[in-house]
Amino acid sequence: MRGLNYTFAETADAAVTQFAEAGGSARYIAGGTNIYDLMKLGIERPAHLIDVSRIEGLDAIETDGDVLRFGGRALMADVARAPVVRDEYPVLAESLLKAASQQLRNMATVGGNLLQRTRCMYFRNGAGSSTTVGVYLCNKREPGSGCAALGGLDRTQAVLGTSEACTAVAPGDWPVALAAMDATIEVFGPEGTRNIPIADFYLLPGDTPHREFNINPGELVTAITVRKTPAGRTSTYHKIRDRESYAFALASAAVAVEMDGDAVRTARIALGGVATTPWRASAAERVVVGSSLTPELALEAGHAAFTEARPGQHNAFKVELGARVIADALIIAAQRRV
Amino acid sequence: MPAEVFSDIARVDARGKVLGQTQYGADMHLPGMLYAMLVPATVAKGAVSNIDITPATETSGVVRVLSLGDFPTLSPEINYLGYPIAMVVAETLEAAIEGAEAITATYETAPFIPLMDSPGATVVPSEGFDTGDVDTEFQNAAEIVEGTFETPAQHHNAMELFGTVAHWSGGRLTVYEGCQNSDSARNALAEAMGISPELVTVKSDYVGGGFGQKSPPKLQTALVAEAARLTQRPVKLVTPRGQLFHIANYRPRSIHNIRLTANSEGRLTAIDYDVVQENWPDGGFRSNGYHEDVARLYAIGNLRATAGDIYIDRNMPRHTRGTHPFPAGFALESAIDEMAYRLGVDPVQLRLDHEATTDIIVGQPLAPHFLNDCLREGARRFDWSRRTPEPGSMTLEDGTLVGLGVACGIFGASGSAAETTLRVRADGTTRIISSGHEMGQGIRTAVANAIVQGLDVNPDRIEILLGDTSVGPQMATVGERGTASIIPATVKAVQALRARFEELAGPNPPAGNLHQQLARLKRPYIEVTASELAPGQDASALEAFRTGRRAGAGSEYPGFTSMSYIAQFVEIHIEPGTRRIRMPRAVSIADIGRVVSPRTARGQMHGGVVWGFSTALREQSEVDPRFAGYLNDDLADYVMAVNADIGEVDVGLIDKPDTMVNSAGVKGMGELVMLGTAPAIANAIYHATGKRIRKLPIRIEDVL
């Protein structure tokens, strides 16, 4: 029978060392809410799981200085209810609270969330596990094998950032909020610590859709940092999904603005559910900055975010929906100014 | 003699369920038990040309592999994706899975038709129906409403998967499995194993949801029994949900063309109705059943119905909660709403004005019923009078569109011959050998309530045996007939037991409750057996019941037809920007005859609204036609309603007995409760937006 080693790491150093010793087939496990799912689907078949959910201090949530710092294994539920996050950064809190379910958020970590894999049904099905049926090609799962989503049921696929090889949506909500807030991902590995701006953390699929994250094997996400900004208070994460809980986004927008009266001084807008990575919508930001925010302008900004969209057969609605999500999110965020 | 209004008692099995103590089929653990996993075919049609099971037999822990030729159902011919071509049996579940995943096969593939609108799909007509003079009514019509309506393939997705534990002992086979028809499971097993049914026991004490999917014998059961026979050890198989999507039954997609006429006086005069559905040749769900129940909903005297099947190369569609009246009712009740607009009549009033008294399908009276009471009570609770009919005329301050919609549902009130044995003991306990299946709907609570209503016994010491073929015949619990069949027999048994006691005790009975009275009379127990037939049945029906064969009757009885009725009112909000659809409020009022278990009946009503909402706005089994496979084959991707979707739900029951259908006046409700909500929602969306959506599920892109 296939064996599986399972070890706990008490420190970040130990985790990295265990990973190096285990060789290529090791994986970190935190809350396990995604990796176990992927193992059952036959997509991940690790020989060694290194449990990082007990690493001392890796669950710290620090909000005192001029950055917010979330330890890699801090729970989604705990970050969402940290007072500073809840009161001063609704975009962050809402992105967590509108994700998954309370049971999952009580298990899942904010570091693991960054590295969760796509919900593309062609990716999830057909890896030959007993829980699935059929054979569906996927370049992410099996580089170079082809993409069954092209020409398939693409209602939930991406319209931005796609390639001939892959149209899979980046699933997470939290990374979208972090993209709007210009977060930095701190990773620790054999070579030491690296700080990666979130804009550089996710890779476009291009012709290598199996490469999703700018992280090397064995590197551990130790923290996520967000520079404090007054824009945090005037922010929202607006998410439209097929049901009101326990569903990934059809289209979502993380928006934070700073207002001068009715005029927008700064705007940060990122999109989820519509793109192959958490998607910063700079074109939309340019439309609103310096102007007074009206519903018409907000919708114009929304449309600006999708000028490059390339919808497939069944997902063209995401273009209009996404634009309206941005528009509504801008209005909601602006109304939160005190 | 229908009983008085029944009082409310708590669910008798709630405590065990909340504590996680209730045992379902797959919870059974037997010493030495082996675990099985199926190997699904990876093509939709063709034949297995070669299968290599060696990697499985070489997997450590694997005890046995059943492959092509080892059992009649393990045949090389493949008619749908996922059809099991082998089963691996191992010491552990992990070894069984590993072995199953290691098996490879090659196939000769054949062309297939995955969907009813795929190239090459053709309609095979089935028998139609014609009454009155539809053509003349169309010529004379003042208004004609027509539309093409579509409802999708949907899977039942009960929480409990298909779980089977099979165990042989001394030539006898015992199977633990959640099913809605343990007698037919037993007969199918006996036939497959080539043994007498007396040697087979099927135990299905609790079922974790059936909804029709667990009615027919399952493909897996005999295979597991065979594995247990070959290995001489108990074997368990729990089929993963992804496989169930592909091999278990589901609601077929169907397309309905409906034309409805009204004359110049505003009377509805004729329906011209055509339906096609996906099916199998000799499939288990007939296409010419769609028009039957809905034709009885209103007084509309002329009906022409045509129907057809389109054969597809997927697993076999069958009954799913709401069965034919769900899709047909979506079509009819949407058309009625549209007609109300054409006629300038309130849609509640139009329905009230067309109360039916005749079953035009059979040409006989309908039993007295109370649909109009449902409509009036619903309208009152919902405050229907605040509705301004103009589409888009009701909005909230923030621009949210408000839509108020109404629709009705109807389902046949069938029944079955049944027999029950009731024993009350001096030691404080009561035992009843009952019949049926407890799927969460509350049949045990209904039986307990019928007992405590009529007898002064300890309410928490009643043992209700059912779902188990070794205690007595277990009737199919389908088509919402469980309670309506067993309760009349139970009420009769209660009355007989009381009469027996009075005879025994004479004019001066001792004091105390029934147990204490028996003790004082020095009688360890008294026992009665009572049976009841459905109207028009004779002794042969009881014989059929006793031998585990079909004993059902209705909804058409000699001289009358009996139906259950429901009226649904929903309030829909559509956000101005993203057009998100929400349902803040629903009111659901039903006529189910006498309510014998108020608590569980209300539970059914709430669940029915949720299910109705889910079928209207959420659920669709998504098939990729290139593979004929279901892609959203788990509970994360098959989108069903969640708590956060559902607003306030207010339910009510008319609680007047149907004096014709059975001695207790009880009609069923399990299917009925989910009817009407989908068209009420579609009608409310029209009211909010002016857009008539004729295809389910309605999604955000449909109103954007």
Ligand SMILES: Cc1cc2nc3c(=O)[nH]c(=O)nc-3n(C[C@H](O)[C@H](O)[C@H](O)COP(=O)(O)OP(=O)(O)OC[C@H]3O[C@@H](n4cnc5c(N)ncnc54)[C@H](O)[C@@H]3O)c2cc1C
């Ligand atoms: C039914 C369902 C619905 C969901 N809905 C949503 C939703 O709506 N929105 C949303 O955003 N998410 C959703 N999720 C996803 C959920 O948020 C993620 O599964 C979760 O955040 C992953 O965190 P984890 O700690 O459980 O990660 P794990 O499953 O433990 O790990 C995930 C990946 O990250 C790696 N990893 C974990 N921790 C570290 C670390 N510190 N350093 C380096 N690598 C690490 C693991 O090796 C693995 O590859 C849903 C999940 C499920 C099952």
